[in-house]
Amino acid sequence: MATTESQLDDQEPGAAEGGSVDEEVETRVGWRYTLAKVKRDATARIGLYIVAFVIFIAAFAAIDSNLSRLTFDTMSDYTAAQAIPFFDHPTRIPPPGEAHPNEPPVFVDGGSLSHPLGTDPQGRDYFTRIIYGSQVSVSVGLASTAIGLIGGTIIGSIAGYYGGWIDDLLMRSVETVYAIPPLVLIIVFTVFISGGSPDIQYAVIGVGIAFIPVFARIIRSRVLSVREMDYIEAARAAGVKDRNIIRRHVIPNSFAPVMVYATLQIGVTILIVAGLSFLGYGAQPPTPDWGEMLRIAHGRYMHSNIWLSIWPGLAILVTIMGFNLFGDGLQDALDPRIEN
Amino acid sequence: MSSEPLLRVENLKTQFFTETGTVRAVDGISFEVYEGEIVGLVGESGAGKSVASMSLLRLVESPGEIVGGTIEYKGETIFDLEEGPDGELREHPDMLSESEMRERIRGREIAVIFQDPMESLNPVFTVGGQLREFIEINRELPKDEAKAEAVRMLREVGIPDPEDRYEEYPHQFSGGMRQRVLIAMALACEPNLIIADEPTTALDVTVEGQILDLVDDLQDRYDTSFIWVTHDMGVVAEICDRVNVMYLGEVVEQAPVDELFYDTKHPYTSALLDSMPRPDRTVDELEPIEGVMPEAINPPSGCRFHPRCPDAREVCTRVHPENLEVDQAEGYPHRAACVKHDVFDVGYDESVPLEKGDEAETRVGETGSDENVDSTVEEGQASTDGGKANEANQTNRSPNRDGGESRP
Numbered sequence: 102m103a104t105t106e107s108q109l110d111d112q113e114p115g116a117a118e119g120g121s122v123d124e125e126v127e128t129r130v131g132w133r134y135t136l137a138k139v140k141r142d143a144t145a146r147i148g149l150y151i152v153a154f155v156i157f158i159a160a161f162a163a164i165d166s167n168l169s170r171l172t173f174d175t176m177s178d179y180t181a182a183q184a185i186p187f188f189d190h191p192t193r194i195p196p197p198g199e200a201h202p203n204e205p206p207v208f209v210d211g212g213s214l215s216h217p218l219g220t221d222p223q224g225r226d227y228f229t230r231i232i233y234g235s236q237v238s239v240s241v242g243l244a245s246t247a248i249g250l251i252g253g254t255i256i257g258s259i260a261g262y263y264g265g266w267i268d269d270l271l272m273r274s275v276e277t278v279y280a281i282p283p284l285v286l287i288i289v290f291t292v293f294i295s296g297g298s299p300d301i302q303y304a305v306i307g308v309g310i311a312f313i314p315v316f317a318r319i320i321r322s323r324v325l326s327v328r329e330m331d332y333i334e335a336a337r338a339a340g341v342k343d344r345n346i347i348r349r350h351v352i353p354n355s356f357a358p359v360m361v362y363a364t365l366q367i368g369v370t371i372l373i374v375a376g377l378s379f380l381g382y383g384a385q386p387p388t389p390d391w392g393e394m395l396r397i398a399h400g401r402y403m404h405s406n407i408w409l410s411i412w413p414g415l416a417i418l419v420t421i422m423g424f425n426l427f428g429d430g431l432q433d434a435l436d437p438r439i440e441n
Numbered sequence: 442m443s444s445e446p447l448l449r450v451e452n453l454k455t456q457f458f459t460e461t462g463t464v465r466a467v468d469g470i471s472f473e474v475y476e477g478e479i480v481g482l483v484g485e486s487g488a489g490k491s492v493a494s495m496s497l498l499r500l501v502e503s504p505g506e507i508v509g510g511t512i513e514y515k516g517e518t519i520f521d522l523e524e525g526p527d528g529e530l531r532e533h534p535d536m537l538s539e540s541e542m543r544e545r546i547r548g549r550e551i552a553v554i555f556q557d558p559m560e561s562l563n564p565v566f567t568v569g570g571q572l573r574e575f576i577e578i579n580r581e582l583p584k585d586e587a588k589a590e591a592v593r594m595l596r597e598v599g600i601p602d603p604e605d606r607y608e609e610y611p612h613q614f615s616g617g618m619r620q621r622v623l624i625a626m627a628l629a630c631e632p633n634l635i636i637a638d639e640p641t642t643a644l645d646v647t648v649e650g651q652i653l654d655l656v657d658d659l660q661d662r663y664d665t666s667f668i669w670v671t672h673d674m675g676v677v678a679e680i681c682d683r684v685n686v687m688y689l690g691e692v693v694e695q696a697p698v699d700e701l702f703y704d705t706k707h708p709y710t711s712a713l714l715d716s717m718p719r720p721d722r723t724v725d726e727l728e729p730i731e732g733v734m735p736e737a738i739n740p741p742s743g744c745r746f747h748p749r750c751p752d753a754r755e756v757c758t759r760v761h762p763e764n765l766e767v768d769q770a771e772g773y774p775h776r777a778a779c780v781k782h783d784v785f786d787v788g789y790d791e792s793v794p795l796e797k798g799d800e801a802e803t804r805v806g807e808t809g810s811d812e813n814v815d816s817t818v819e820e821g822q823a824s825t826d827g828g829k830a831n832e833a834n835q836t837n838r839s840p841n842r843d844g845g846e847s848r849p
Contacts, residue, residue, distance in 0.1 A: 264503075331555045331557055332561050332562055334555065335553065335562075336563075338547055338548065339575055340546070341543075345578075353566070
């Protein structure tokens with residue numbers, strides 16, 4: 102009851118101004134309520150904090166790479182040139198056999214505080230690379246999930262709302278994609294659209310498209326029940342266009358399960374793109390992608406310096422766990438049957 | 442009322458093409474709605490009331506389709522068919538296009554109030570936002586004016602503190618309040634006709650009373666016509682001016698409301714009236730109508746009500762009665778589709794009354810005889826179109842065609 106009261110108080114000035122304030126109020130109330138419910142669950146709260154932390158690091162962290170000191174400052178040249186995956190960057194790969202000496206982390210013999218997690222075979226500070234890796238991972242996860250989400254929402258809602266042959270056509274073609282093992286599809290697709298020189302942006306697009314079918318199916322199944330609701334019939338009887346019915350009534354009411362799935366999906370796409378980079382179909386050196394770092398680390402350096410594998414592995418694990426815990430919490434929060 | 446009707450429906454037929462057969466949900470109904478009156482559409486569940494009302498807006502969804510008849514609204518053709526050059530039926534060129542229907546008729550001229558107020562508002566947007574959007578779309582007002590208008594409408598339908606309630610979500614409203622919002626929404630564009638599809642069925646009786654008062658009051662002020670779809674004779678008595686009683690896709694009786702209640706001409710209407718408590722009559726026990734309404738895929742032959750009719754005679758299994766004028770009241774015709782009236786002259790009086798045991802047998806024997814049903818339907822169509830003079834002749838023909846159907 103207290104919330105209702107305070108909501109009303111908040112809205113008093115907005116009501117006087119009218120117009121654009123309304124939408125803000127609508128979404129704010131909805132999100133605030135959902136987030137409050139997520140926070141009430143302990144594990145979901147941990148997930149939320151991890152996600153917030155990773156996104157915060159990715160968005161604001163800039164590191165002086167020589168001092169390996171974290172500064173929350175404007176982005177350094179390093180960031181612009183090498184950290185953001187969609188930038189052009191010079192490739193610096195040492196010739197085979199000519200390995201740089203790499204330092205172990207600070208708590209191991211031979212480590213120093215100037216490189217807390219040691220250095221990689223090229224002598225670059227590993228902590229810096231792990232931190233910048235979060236930028237790659239978060240942007241990759243968000244971008245490819247967004248591709249899948251937007252594509253799937255459009256296809257699924259149109260298919261579900263109109264039904265009939267439109268439904269058959271859209272869903273059958275989408276299911277054709279679904280029938281191919283995702284990793285094979287993504288690799289073939291990535292290699293194909295990149296014209297033989299794979300890079301991370303192609304991997305992102307490939308992963309995004311590969312997950313359109315899943316989103317389309319989820320949203321279609323929701324739309325099938327939503328379109329039978331009386332308010333859809335009422336909107337049609339009021340002379341609202343189909344396009345606006347889908348946009349204003351069908352999608353907002355079908356979106357909750359997709360949102361949950363998308364949150365979980367961010368973790369999955371991070372993992373898949375890291376896997377692609379590990380296989381050489383994703384990020385290329387010297388992009389500090391966690392999967393690419395693992396690829397470098399796992400071969401010759403597995404025995405000489407295990408830490409090179411452990412740090413990116415841990416980073417991937419924590420990030421994905423964060424998104425999964427948060428997704429689970431969101432699912433519970435959006436399910437009206439679960440009241441905590 | 443002698444002027445042109447606001448809405449004229451003639452011989453409307455809506456069918457659903459399902460795998461198990463063609464469902465004749467609405468099978469040749471005709472009625473008029475004049476300006477400022479409330480016309481009832483009454484019948485049991487499955488009589489085709491809702492399909493009929495949705496047909497008026499051409500909102501029948503696949504596999505349903507309007508297959509025949511004419512709907513005219515204010516001189517404009519909402520639905521009509523004509524015979525094409527190759528003899529095929531095609532849409533009449535005067536018929537309003539889908540976009541004209543959407544932009545000019547739906548919402549602006551003819552609005553709908555739905556049965557379940559709990560389901561008829563979008564749960565993710567505020568009540569006021571939805572009302573405002575609706576006004577914006579249909580009246581082309583700028584946002585702030587639309588909002589002021591929305592608040593005014595909420596006040597008009599008796600929502601307390603409309604400015605505050607404007608920002609609330611549908612789940613924060615009670616059922617009666619939501620129905621008021623829906624009424625506000627329907628009235629917002631000042632349509633000339635509102636189709637109310639069982640708007641009080643989901644409400645409890647006290648709220649129902651308030652809503653009926655509200656509608657009565659608003660109708661006086663806005664002079665809106667209503668088509669009131671309901672199964673509740675009590676509501677009909679309270680609110681309607683004229684009534685159409687539907688049974689299995691057909692209008693079986695049509696009369697001004699008092700006439701219908703005090704001079705009932707069709708056994709189905711009597712049965713409906715007997716199955717509910719009435720303040721003007723004291724009975725020991727209510728009489729429910731026997732059985733359930735048959736499937737509209739294979740309606741019974743002859744009169745569709747005969748398997749459940751207390752007055753059914755042998756002739757009823759053969760003759761399909763049209764809805765003919767049997768009386769006059771208050772300047773309106775009183776029509777009834779029952780052969781026991783003299784205008785039908787098909788030998789009802791001489792016919793043998795059906796006994797309870799026989800009815801089931803008769804029905805079983807006759808379902809499946811599609812041919813017979815078709816022919817009677819066609820006749821019904823012919824005579825409603827034609828004058829009254831040769832009605833008797835036409836109905837007389839049916840026994841010949843259905844000769845094979847008589848009971849042993």
